[in-house]
Amino acid sequence: MDGILALAATNLTSPIILSFALGVAAALARSDLSVPEAAAKALSIYLLFAIGFKGGAAVSASGIDAQLVATLFAGLVLSFLIPFVAFTLLRILTRLSAVDAAAVAGHYGSISIVTFVAASSVLASRGIGSEGYMVAVAAVMEAPAILSALFLVARSGSAEKMDAEMWREILLNGSIVLLIGAFAIGWITGAEGLEKISSFIVAPFDGVLCLFLLDMGLVAGRGLRDVRGVLGGGAIVFGVLMPPIGASFGLAAGLLLGLSAGGVALLMVLSASASYIAVPAAMRVALPQANPSIYLTLSLGVTFPFNLTIGIPVYIAVALALTGG
Amino acid sequence: MDGILALAATNLTSPIILSFALGVAAALARSDLSVPEAAAKALSIYLLFAIGFKGGAAVSASGIDAQLVATLFAGLVLSFLIPFVAFTLLRILTRLSAVDAAAVAGHYGSISIVTFVAASSVLASRGIGSEGYMVAVAAVMEAPAILSALFLVARSGSAEKMDAEMWREILLNGSIVLLIGAFAIGWITGAEGLEKISSFIVAPFDGVLCLFLLDMGLVAGRGLRDVRGVLGGGAIVFGVLMPPIGASFGLAAGLLLGLSAGGVALLMVLSASASYIAVPAAMRVALPQANPSIYLTLSLGVTFPFNLTIGIPVYIAVALALTGG
Amino acid sequence: MDGILALAATNLTSPIILSFALGVAAALARSDLSVPEAAAKALSIYLLFAIGFKGGAAVSASGIDAQLVATLFAGLVLSFLIPFVAFTLLRILTRLSAVDAAAVAGHYGSISIVTFVAASSVLASRGIGSEGYMVAVAAVMEAPAILSALFLVARSGSAEKMDAEMWREILLNGSIVLLIGAFAIGWITGAEGLEKISSFIVAPFDGVLCLFLLDMGLVAGRGLRDVRGVLGGGAIVFGVLMPPIGASFGLAAGLLLGLSAGGVALLMVLSASASYIAVPAAMRVALPQANPSIYLTLSLGVTFPFNLTIGIPVYIAVALALTGG
Amino acid sequence: MQTHKAKRVEIIIEAPMERRLRRALEEAGVTGYTVLPVLAGSGRSGAWTREGQVSRAAGMVAFVCIIRPERLDPLLDAAFDVVESHIGVVSISDCDVLRAERF
C-alpha cells in the first residue's frame, strides 16, 4: 500500500506532472500563458511519431507472435465494450440525456495517447519493460468505441445516418494514421532506423512531453474554470470512478493474455483513459446534438488529470503486484 | 581595455550574435524571410522553460540563503527605481509627451529575458559561474516597473484607473508565470529532474537560441526600417545611453550584495535591458494614449541590439574586474 | 546495375523515404492528418539553417579555391540553361501554353533544397564525402532560372514588365537569404561554432527531416489526388524524364570541374530537382496568367517523389561509377 | 469604377464540418469560396478558444462566399442541409463586385 503511496509521490514530483500542474494552475489563475495551436499540434505530431516509431522498432526486434494478435483483438473488444459500461454508469450517476451520455461513453472506450505516453515514460524511467506492440493496441482502440456510442444513440431513438464519408473520417483520423504509420516505419527500419533518428525521437522525448503536458494543463485548466456550469457532481464522480473500472477490464484482459507487468499496466492505462482528439472530433460530426463542453471537460478536465496523477502509479503498482513482475 | 575589445570581438563572431545580425540584415533588405508567429512563440516558451528550469535546479543544489532573498529584493527595488531615472533622462534628451516618456521608462525598469539568456550562454561558454536564482530575480523584475510608469503618468495628470483585472494581467503575465513555474519545477525536481530532460533543455539550447535571435533580428530590423519616422535623435541617444546607466545601478547593487562575478554581470544585464513582451502588452492596455511604435522600436530596435553586441561583453568585463573574479 | 537496385532498395526503406510515403498515402486516403503551416515553415527554417551552417563550417575548414568559384559559376549557368531544355521538351511532350510551359521550365532550372538535403543525408549515412560549398551552389542556382522563364515568356510575345521590386523579391527570397546567411555564419564561426550548436543542427537533423518529409508527402499527395484533372500524360512523362536529363547536365559539369563523387552526385541532384518554394512564389507575381496547379503539381507531386525515391540513389551510383570514387 | 450587385454569404461552422460544407458547396455549383481561420468565440454552448488545442473538435471556421444574387438560393439550400443540425451561423449581406464575370 505505502509502496503505492511512495510511488504516487515520486510520480507527482516528476517534471512531467509538475509541468501539467503548472499549466492547470496558470489557467485557473487566468494567466494569459498559452501555447499556440500550431505548436501544440506540432508537439502532438512529434509524440505520436516518436512513440509509434519506437513501438514498431521494438516489435521488429521481438517479432510477431500469437500474443500480439490476441492483444490487438482484446483491445478491439475492450474499446467496443467499455462504452456500454460507461453509459450505464452515467445513467445511474447523472441526469445527462441519452445522447450526451452516449457521446461521453464513446470517449471512455477510446484512449488518450498522451496518458499512454506518460505511462510509458514512467515505466521506462523505472526500468519496467513492456511489449512494443502496445502502441498498435492503442491505435486499434481509438475508433471502435465511436461505433458503440452511435449504436447507443440509435438504440435510444435519436438515430444518426452513418455515411461512408464518416466511416473514413473515423478510421483515417490523423492521429490513428500517424501512430500506425510511424509504427510501420519503425517496424520496417528496425533498430538501424531507430539508431538513425534516436537523438531526435528518444533523447529529447521526456522534455518535449513536459511542454506538451504544460499545454494540456492549460487547456484542461481552462475547461475546469467553468466546470461547475457544465458538469454536475454526478458527472465528476463518474470522471474519477470510470477510469479504475475501465482499468480493471484492462487488467483482466492483460492477465488472461499473459502480458508482462508493463504490458498489463499499459493495457490498464488504455482502458482507463478517455479520448480527447479522435472521438470529440467524430462526435462533433456524428452527434451534433451532444454538448461538446460536457465530454471535453470530463475527458480532459477530470479523467486525464486523475489518470496522470493517481491512476498511472496505481495501475503500475497493481500490475506489478498481480503479475508478480 | 583591449581585453574588453577582444571579448567584444569574440562575442560578435558567435553564432548567436551572427544569427541576430542575419535577421536584421534580411529585414533591412526587405527580404520576405520570416519566422511564423506560432514558431516564434514556441521558441520563447522553450527558452523560458529551459532557463527557468535550469535556474531552479541550480538553486535546489545550492539551497536558499539570505543572499537570495536580498537579491530578489534588490531586483524589486531596481525595477521600481530605474523608470524614474529613465523618465528624467527622456525628458532631458527628447520631446516625448509625458505619457510616451513614462511608457518607455517602464520598459527600461523591466527586463528582456532573451538578453538575459544570451548573457547566460556567454557566461557559460566562458566558464564563468553565476547564482542560479538570478532567473528568479529576472522574473521579479518584470512587473514592478509597470507600476512606476503608471505612477509617472498619474503624477503628470493624465491618470489611468487600474482595475483588479489589470493587476492580474500584469502579475500573471504568461512569461512571468512560465519563468517562475519552470524555476519551481527545476527546484522541486532538482538534479534528477534536470538529468531527465537535459538532452532537451540543455544540449540544444544554444542552437534554439540562434533561431530565436534570427527572429528577434527580423522583428528588430523591421522596426529599424522606419526608425527615422518614429524616433528622433534624442530618443536614439537615450536608447544606447540608458543601458549603461541601468547597468551601473545593477553593478552597485551586485557589489553590495556580494554576488559572484557572473551574478553581478547578470544583474547588470537585467538592469540594462528593456522589456519587449510583458511591458508593451501592459502598456497597450494601461496607456493606450502612448504610441506603441516608440517604445517597441526603442526597446527592440535600439537597446536590445546594443546590449547584445556591446553591452553584454562590457558588463561581464566590468563585473570580472570589480569583483576580482 | 543490381548495385543500383540494392542501393535503391536500402534507400526506399530509410525512415526518411518511408515518412514521405506515409504522408502521400495519408493524403491519397483523404486522412485529415496534417502538419500546421507554421510548423512546416519552422521545419524548413531549421533545415535551411542547419544545412547552410554545416556547409559553411565545412568550407571554413577546407578554405576557398578556384574550384569553389568555378562550381558556383557552373551552378549559375546550369540554372540559366536548363529551363530552355525543359521548355523545348515541354513543347514537344505537352500542349501547355507558352506561358505555362515557361513557368514550369523555370522550376526545373531552379532547385529543391529538401531534395538536396535528402541526398546529403544519404551520402553522409553511406560515408561519401562532398564539397561543403555545394550548399552555396544550391543557393546560387535558386534564382537565375526565373529570369530564363521570364525571357522565354517575353520571347513568345506575352511580355511581363520586371520592376525593381520584383528583382529584390526574387534575389532576396527568404530561403535564399537564410541558406546563404547560415552558410556565412557557419563559415565565420567555423568548427568552433559548429561544435557549439551541433547537438541542435547535427544530432536531430535526420529525425527532423523525417517529419518535414511527412509534411511534404501530405502536400504532394494532396496535389496528386487531382493530378488527373491538372496534368496530361505528356506532362507526367516530362516530370520523370526531365530530372535525369537535368542530372546529366549536372554530371557533365561536375566531371569537368573535377568534383568529388559526392560533389558530382549533389550537382546532379540540384540540376535534376525542381523548385517548390522560391520559384512558385515568384511565378505567382511575375506570371499570373500561368496556372499554379500545373507547376506545383509537377514539381511537388511528380518530380520530387521521383528524385527522392529513384533519382537520388541512381545519381549517386552513377557519380560513384564515373568518378571511380 | 464599374461594379455589379452580388451577395456576400458568411458561414461560421464547426471545424470538423469544414470538409462536408466544402463538398456541399461544390455540389451546389458554387464557383468559389474562401475559408478563414477562427481564433475563438462564444455562443449558447459556451466560450471556446483554439489556443493550445490539438483536436479540431473545439473550433470553428468561417466561410466567405461572394455570389451572384440569382445563385444565392441553391447555395443557401446546400449550406442549410449541412448546417441544419449543427451550430453554424449563416449571414447574407449585399455587396458590389468588380469583374462580375468571375462569379
Added chain:
Amino acid sequence: MQTHKAKRVEIIIEAPMERRLRRALEEAGVTGYTVLPVLAGSGRSGAWTREGQVSRAAGMVAFVCIIRPERLDPLLDAAFDVVESHIGVVSISDCDVLRAERF
C-alpha cells in the same frame, strides 16, 4: 429560403484588449460572437505585422458579431466603452440570417 434581418458588427481592436471586450460583450448580454485572427495592418499609428512577434502587444484581433437589430445599441455602448480610448475600428452592416431564433 426564409431569412431574417440582422446586423453584422465587426470590431478590430488591439489583441491585449481581447479579454476585456469579450467580458464587455458578455455583460451586455450578447448571445454570441466570433474572434478572427489578424495577420497585419496599417493605420495612423503605422504598419504592423504579427510575423515573428512574441508579444501580443503589436497586433489586433477582429470580432464578428451577428445580432438582432433591436439589440444593436446595447452592444455598441458596451463595445464603445472598451474601444473608446483605444484604436478599435467598429463597423456595422445590414445582413440577413437563417434561423433567427439563435440570435
Added chain:
Amino acid sequence: MQTHKAKRVEIIIEAPMERRLRRALEEAGVTGYTVLPVLAGSGRSGAWTREGQVSRAAGMVAFVCIIRPERLDPLLDAAFDVVESHIGVVSISDCDVLRAERF
C-alpha cells in the same frame, strides 16, 4: 449611438501579392486597412489549403478596408491596378462606423 456612413472593401488576393497591394493602398492615400489570414479556398483554378505549405505561392490573404464613401474610387482604382491580371476577389458593402474622424 451616433454613426456615419462608410464603405467596407474586402479584397482576397494571392499571398505573394500582399506587399504590392499594401504599397498600392498606401500610395492611394488609404488611411488604414487590416489583413486577415486565409486558411483555404476554392475557385476556377481549383481548391487549395495552407495546411503544411512552406511556400506562400499556394495561398491568399484577405484585406479589409473601411473607408469614407468619397474615398472609395481612388481605392478601387489602386486596388484594380494590382488585382487586374491576378485572381483577386474585390467586394464592396455599405456599413456604418463609429468615430468617423478616424477614416
